[in-house]
Amino acid sequence: xxxxxxxxxxxxxxxxxxxxxxxxxxxxxxxxxxxxxxxxxxxxxxxxxxxxxxxxxxxxxxxxxxxxxxxxxxxxxxxxxxxxxxxxxxxxxxxxxxxxxxxxxxxxxxxxxxxxxxxxxxxxxxxxxxxxxxxxxxxxxxxxxxxxxxxxxxxxxxxxxxxxxxxxxxxxxxxxxxxxxxxxxxxxxxxxxxxxxxxxxxxxxxxxxxxxxxxxxxxxxxxxxxxxxxxxxxxxxxxxxxxxxxxxxxxxxxxxxxxxxxxxxxxxxxxxxxxxxxxxxxxxxxxxxxxxxxxxxxxxxxxxxxxxxxxxxxxxxxxxxxxxxxxxxxxxxxxxxxxxxxxxxxxxxxxxxxxxx
Ligand code: PLP
Numbered sequence: 001x002x003x004x005x006x007x008x009x010x011x012x013x014x015x016x017x018x019x020x021x022x023x024x025x026x027x028x029x030x031x032x033x034x035x036x037x038x039x040x041x042x043x044x045x046x047x048x049x050x051x052x053x054x055x056x057x058x059x060x061x062x063x064x065x066x067x068x069x070x071x072x073x074x075x076x077x078x079x080x081x082x083x084x085x086x087x088x089x090x091x092x093x094x095x096x097x098x099x100x101x102x103x104x105x106x107x108x109x110x111x112x113x114x115x116x117x118x119x120x121x122x123x124x125x126x127x128x129x130x131x132x133x134x135x136x137x138x139x140x141x142x143x144x145x146x147x148x149x150x151x152x153x154x155x156x157x158x159x160x161x162x163x164x165x166x167x168x169x170x171x172x173x174x175x176x177x178x179x180x181x182x183x184x185x186x187x188x189x190x191x192x193x194x195x196x197x198x199x200x201x202x203x204x205x206x207x208x209x210x211x212x213x214x215x216x217x218x219x220x221x222x223x224x225x226x227x228x229x230x231x232x233x234x235x236x237x238x239x240x241x242x243x244x245x246x247x248x249x250x251x252x253x254x255x256x257x258x259x260x261x262x263x264x265x266x267x268x269x270x271x272x273x274x275x276x277x278x279x280x281x282x283x284x285x286x287x288x289x290x291x292x293x294x295x296x297x298x299x300x301x302x303x304x305x306x307x308x309x310x311x312x313x314x315x316x317x318x319x320x321x322x323x324x325x326x327x328x329x330x331x332x333x334x335x336x337x338x339x340x341x342x343x344x345x346x347x348x349x350x351x352x353x354x355x356x357x
Pocket of ligand 1: 009074150169171
């Protein structure tokens with residue numbers, strides 16, 4: 001049966017990305033060795049890293065003076081590596097969800113943290129707004145999580161503030177154009193919009209590094225990895241290769257502008273059905289609705305149909321729509337690889353289920 005994958009991460013990747021990566025797993029560039037078996041210092045692997053960096057710079061139109069590095073440790077390591085490298089005295093954070101809050105918690109280990117806005121009181125069902133003027137002018141940076149994977153809220157813009165931005169873009173990177181010049185750093189775990197799990201991408205502004213008043217362990221200092229081109233230690237070879245294939249696919253399919261357009265088309269179709277269908281309702285304030293993670297629940301009158309709908313959808317090959325355990329209901333994740341065909345299959349399931357009830 002054809003499967004429609006709505007997992008929140010690790011999540012769907014384009015079929016050709018998986019197939020091309022699988023071929024290299026069997027025989028890397030005709031070497032007779034698997035991609036899993038080669039040295040990261042093999043002469044054929046350096047071009048993989050170089051092309052990944054070049055594609056990142058091209059697709060996100062990254063200005064001169066920025067480096068792109070590939071590390072392990074997930075976005076969660078960045079919650080502390082960011083303040084370790086950039087927090088001199090004080091940093092501002094927007095509390096837009098659990099991941100943002102986790103980032104804030106780690107930053108407190110390194111200096112003063114000002115929470116400039118929070119949507120916690122509303123159960124994180126909106127993206128905080130109107131906080132730009134409250135960002136202290138003497139903050140070293142403003143940290144934002146641009147897409148809140150668990151709640152399905154998204155800002156989808158690059159804020160105008162007086163201080164440099166730092167962003168967790170784990171679940172919306174490469175889905176829209178970004179004004180990178182506003183940021184000191186952008187980081188993302190790869191397992192949603194970039195690649196298989198195992199690599200984290202960090203875009204850093206070179207001349208913002210080295211300002212923090214603390215000795216950093218070598219591995220935590222971004223300069224180590226910038227200077228060594230992500231080869232200070234063994235990088236996650238296979239995930240990086242899968243990212244290369246994915247970035248090639250994205251370029252071939254129109255880059256981030258086209259990805260943005262497709263994301264809005266998919267989201268418009270699915271939100272229209274969520275709003276129309278008597279069984280379901282969205283969980284997020286309209287202006288904050290994410291085009292990456294679309295969250296919805298059963299209307300109160302039909303609450304008992306949650307599990308039956310999940311089973312109904314599963315029978316049609318629709319997988320991964322169960323909402324995050326802290327929110328419940330449903331979450332349809334529609335990252336770059338998601339297709340309109342998949343979204344239409346989900347919409348049809350919602351319509352057919354409605355007709356039965
Ligand atoms: N930030 C966001 C927005 C996420 O969605 C996630 C994971 O889902 C993380 C951070 C944590 O990422 P990792 O598991 O790579 O540490």
